[in-house]
Amino acid sequence: MTQLTSQHDAAGAVPENAAGGILHIDLDALASNWRTLRDNAGGAETAAVVKANAYGIGIEQAVPALGRAGCRTFFVAHLSEAIRARAVAPDATIYVLNGLFAGTGPTYAAHNLRPVLGSFEEIEEWAGFCRAENRKRPAAIHVDTGMNRLGLTVPQGLALRDRPEREDFETALLMSHFVSAEESDNPLNRQQIEAFEALRSSLPGIPASLPNSSGIFLNGKPPYDLVRPGYALYGGNPTPDRANPMKPVVGLEARIVQLRWVEADHTVGYNGRWLAVEKRRIATLSVGYADGYPRSSSARGRSGEDLLAGMTLVAGHPCPFAGNVSMDLITIDVTAVPENRIKRGDTVTLIGGDLTIDEVGRRAGTIGYEILTNLGARYARAYRGVQG
Numbered sequence: 371m372t373q374l375t376s377q378h379d380a381a382g383a384v385p386e387n388a389a390g391g392i393l394h395i396d397l398d399a400l401a402s403n404w405r406t407l408r409d410n411a412g413g414a415e416t417a418a419v420v421k422a423n424a425y426g427i428g429i430e431q432a433v434p435a436l437g438r439a440g441c442r443t444f445f446v447a448h449l450s451e452a453i454r455a456r457a458v459a460p461d462a463t464i465y466v467l468n469g470l471f472a473g474t475g476p477t478y479a480a481h482n483l484r485p486v487l488g489s490f491e492e493i494e495e496w497a498g499f500c501r502a503e504n505r506k507r508p509a510a511i512h513v514d515t516g517m518n519r520l521g522l523t524v525p526q527g528l529a530l531r532d533r534p535e536r537e538d539f540e541t542a543l544l545m546s547h548f549v550s551a552e553e554s555d556n557p558l559n560r561q562q563i564e565a566f567e568a569l570r571s572s573l574p575g576i577p578a579s580l581p582n583s584s585g586i587f588l589n590g591k592p593p594y595d596l597v598r599p600g601y602a603l604y605g606g607n608p609t610p611d612r613a614n615p616m617k618p619v620v621g622l623e624a625r626i627v628q629l630r631w632v633e634a635d636h637t638v639g640y641n642g643r644w645l646a647v648e649k650r651r652i653a654t655l656s657v658g659y660a661d662g663y664p665r666s667s668s669a670r671g672r673s674g675e676d677l678l679a680g681m682t683l684v685a686g687h688p689c690p691f692a693g694n695v696s697m698d699l700i701t702i703d704v705t706a707v708p709e710n711r712i713k714r715g716d717t718v719t720l721i722g723g724d725l726t727i728d729e730v731g732r733r734a735g736t737i738g739y740e741i742l743t744n745l746g747a748r749y750a751r752a753y754r755g756v757q758g
């Protein structure tokens with residue numbers, strides 16, 4: 371049964387009627403997105419990437435919701451995130467993507483976590499820890515097939531076969547990561563798959579994992595044994611050149627704190643970067659860049675111009691940003707909305723409807739991933755859906 375509750379994971383809980391912004395998070399949509407990805411994964415196990423506080427939506431809420439949908443394996447970036455995930459998923463398999471920091475073996479063991487090893491130094495460290503404990507603990511090995519960022523090089527990966535330390539621990543997963551899977555015709559995808567195939571055949575019998583969200587939808591990709599979606603779970607479009615197969619998970623509303631008329635030839639906001647060429651009605655919203663809403667969404671130009679800048683929905687009307695985004699406030703041009711349709715205290719939509727996280731990212735000159743992972747701590751968080 372669906373229930374509507376408000377809860378706050380930050381120390382100071384923010385009641386909805388006192389919050390400048392209200393973040394709506396639909397855990398049923400999250401679970402539904404996981405099932406959609408599983409149904410597209412060609413029989414591979416579908417894990418969930420819940421790094422960065424589950425892309426901003428709350429790791430303590432997301433992990434149990436995904437667990438109830440059937441997810442058994444989770445990936446985070448940091449050891450601290452893994453410990454948070456473990457607290458709400460006692461039986462899950464949890465991998466830490468950012469590698470094994472020196473001396474952290476006992477913490478991994480205490481919480482039954484698995485490092486993703488990306489260098490011979492890390493492999494030696496894990497092997498040494500397992501030898502000292504006389505226990506073959508599981509870990510993943512990450513081979514970099516094109517990103518040039520994290521992981522063993524392909525030649526190092528091919529040399530793994532002959533490394534004696536591999537005997538000291540269990541290689542539970544062989545993984546790599548796509549550079550541009552959202553560009554379905556990028557030749558790098560094929561090159562990475564070929565490099566990964568060579569690694570797989572040199573290390574037979576080890577479960578393999580390559581696709582992220584977009585990788586699941588690549589034509590002709592082998593799904594291997596496990597897929598690692600993140601963004602698509604949270605409603606991001608894994609297929610940017612096609613309609614989004616995912617359900618929206620996140621909605622954001624901002625409260626109107628003031629409404630005013632601005633006369634022609636006056637400017638709005640810091641540094642006077644937006645000019646009212648005629649009389650305009652401005653609404654001031656109680657959200658700003660300190661809430662993680664990007665300042666790069668600022669609207670610099672003249673009223674009525676079609677600027678690539680932030681956008682809102684006010685009583686069903688698209689209303690553009692006006693001027694620079696401030697730390698705690700955003701000003702928007704609501705002239706198009708009939709005067710009696712809005713008043714102080716009303717909320718307007720910043721994320722929702724046509725204002726998808728991808729669109730909000732585009733309008734800020736960034737990607738939806740950054741919009742999600744910056745979702746602010748001052749928002750009231752209203753979770754919809756079954757919670758554990």
Ligand SMILES: *Cc1c(COP(=O)(O)O)cnc(C)c1O
Pocket residue numbers: 419421467546547581582583584598599600601602
């Ligand atoms: C973040 C991450 C993912 C998830 O990628 P999405 O594009 O969000 O699906 C998968 N694998 C690795 C190694 C990652 O760092």
